[in-house]
Amino acid sequence: xxxxxxxxxxxxxxxxxxxxxxxxxxxxxxxxxxxxxxxxxxxxxxxxxxxxxxxxxxxxxxxxxxxxxxxxxxxxxxxxxxxxxxxxxxxxxxxxxxxxxxxxxxxxxxxxxxxxxxxxxxxxxxxxxxxxxxxxxxxxxxxxxxxxxxxxxxxxxxxxxxxxxxxxxxxxxxxxxxxxxxxxxxxxxxxxxxxxxxxxxxxxxxxxxxxxxxxxxxxxxxxxxxxxxxxxxxxxxxxxxxxxxxxxxxxxx
Numbered sequence: 433x434x435x436x437x438x439x440x441x442x443x444x445x446x447x448x449x450x451x452x453x454x455x456x457x458x459x460x461x462x463x464x465x466x467x468x469x470x471x472x473x474x475x476x477x478x479x480x481x482x483x484x485x486x487x488x489x490x491x492x493x494x495x496x497x498x499x500x501x502x503x504x505x506x507x508x509x510x511x512x513x514x515x516x517x518x519x520x521x522x523x524x525x526x527x528x529x530x531x532x533x534x535x536x537x538x539x540x541x542x543x544x545x546x547x548x549x550x551x552x553x554x555x556x557x558x559x560x561x562x563x564x565x566x567x568x569x570x571x572x573x574x575x576x577x578x579x580x581x582x583x584x585x586x587x588x589x590x591x592x593x594x595x596x597x598x599x600x601x602x603x604x605x606x607x608x609x610x611x612x613x614x615x616x617x618x619x620x621x622x623x624x625x626x627x628x629x630x631x632x633x634x635x636x637x638x639x640x641x642x643x644x645x646x647x648x649x650x651x652x653x654x655x656x657x658x659x660x661x662x663x664x665x666x667x668x669x670x671x672x673x674x675x676x677x678x679x680x681x682x683x684x685x
Contacts, residue, residue: 433609434601434608434609434610434622434625434628435601435603435604435608435609435628435629436625436626436627436628437603437627437628437629437668438627441534441603442627442629442668444532444533444534445534445536445603445629445666445668445677446668446677447531447532447534448485448529448530448531448532448534448535448536448677449536449538449666449676449677449678449679450677450678450679450680451483451484451485451529451531451536452527452528452529452531452536452537452538452666452678453538453677453678453679453680454483454680455476455479455480455483455527455529456525456527456538456539456540456678456680457680458479459472459475459476459479459499459525459527460525460540460542462475463517463523463525463542463544464517464544464545465516465517465518465519465544465545466516466517467516467517468512468513468514468515468516468517469501469503469510469512469513469515469517469523470512470513470514472499472501472512472523472525473497473498473499473501473512476498476499476525476527477490477498477499480498480529483529483531484531484532485529485530485531485532486529486530487499487527487528487529487530488528488529488530488535488537488606489526489528489606492606495509495511495650496511497511497512498512499512499525499526499527499528500512500524500525500526500527500539501523501524501525501526502523502524502526502651502652502653502660502662503515503517503521503522503523503524504521504522504659504660505653505654505657505658505659505660506524506651506652506653506660507524507594507597507635507637507643507652507653507654507660507662508524508526508597508635508652508662509526509650509651509652510524510650510651510652511648511650511651517544518544519544519545519546520543520544520545520546520547520548521543521544521547522541522542522543522544522547522551522555522659522661523541523542523544524539524540524541524542524660524661524662525539525540525541525542526538526539526662526664527539528606533604534603534604535602535603535604535605535606536602536666536677536678537602537606537631537633537664537666537678538631538664538665538666538678539633539662539663539664540663540664541555541558541661541662541663543555550638551659553589554591554636554638554659554661555661557585557586557589557591557636557661558586558591558634558636558661558662558663559663560585561581561582561583561585561586561614561634561636562582562632562633562634562663562664562665564581564582564585565578565579565581565582565614565632565634566578566632566665566667566674566676567581567674568580568581568674569624569628569630569632569667569668569669569674570624570669570670570671570672570673570674571624571625571626571669571670571671572623572624572671573623573624574618574619574620574621574622574623574624575610575612575616575620575621575622575624576616576617576618576619576620576621577618577619577624578612578616578630578632579612579613579614579615579616579617579621580615580616580617580618582614582615582632582634583613583614583615583616586614586615586634586636587615591636591637591638592636592637592639592640592641593614593615593634593635593636593637593641594614594635594636594637594641594643594652594660595613595614595615595641596643596652597635597643597652598611598612598613598614598633599611599612599613599614599630599631599632599633599664600612600630600631601628601629601630601631602629602630602631602666603629610622610630612630612631612632612633614633614634614635614636624669625669626669626670626671627668627669628668628669629666629667629668629669629677630666630667630669631664631665631666631667632664632665632667633662633663633664633665634661634662634663635660635661635662636660636661636662637654637658637659637660638658638659638660639654639656639657639658640654640655640656640658642654642655642656643655664678665677665678665679666678
């Protein structure tokens with residue numbers, strides 16, 4: 433059952449999403465060589481508290497961080513720690529907030545200084561895939577239209593998508609129905625209706641699609657050690673243009 437939000441609930445989700453979008457924007461600006469992923473986690477925790485919210489990740493099934501921070505071949509669910517970011521790394525920052533009882537979820541892949549051209553291309557294509565997927569999140573379309581738009585974009589560029597982890601509905605809980613794969617068939621799946629709130633998040637690998645979970649039981653990395661990219665927005669399905677709830681007001685694109 434995919435929840436449909438009423439007008440008051442949508443406005444509450446907007447407040448949650450806007451606050452989170454600003455937090456991620458500010459956090460991303462702090463990424464530089466020498467900063468540790470724990471440093472970023474501590475700053476994010478403070479900003480989330482100052483916004484009047486709390487992290488939906490912290491202690492979720494025992495997860496020890498307020499954010500997920502995954503570096504280079506890390507895909508998702510990286511635990512913040514003492515690792516210092518190096519020039520040329522890419523760190524994936526996945527951040528959530530519970531504000532007024534409503535959860536929003538967003539992620540970005542941030543280069544640490546300049547990165548190799550092939551890494552830039554991977555990040556750009558993953559962002560493009562997210563944009564194309566979001567464009568399909570409108571009433572009357574099918575869930576598979578989102579998945580197909582993402583997958584077709586990625587595959588045409590010669591990359592792969594992670595199949596073991598997917599996007600999801602979001603609202604009162606961090607993970608709600610539906611599950612949103614990053615590949616699929618147009619015209620398939622549940623009908624999208626105005627008022628649905630979805631966390632759309634392509635996870636794209638430069639190499640193969642297979643991943644593995646490290647001994648910490650959380651950190652997901654590519655099985656072949658090749659780089660991965662991850663971008664995410666919480667999106668409101670409408671009768672017209674989809675609304676990106678986690679876009680900070682200062683963003684122009």
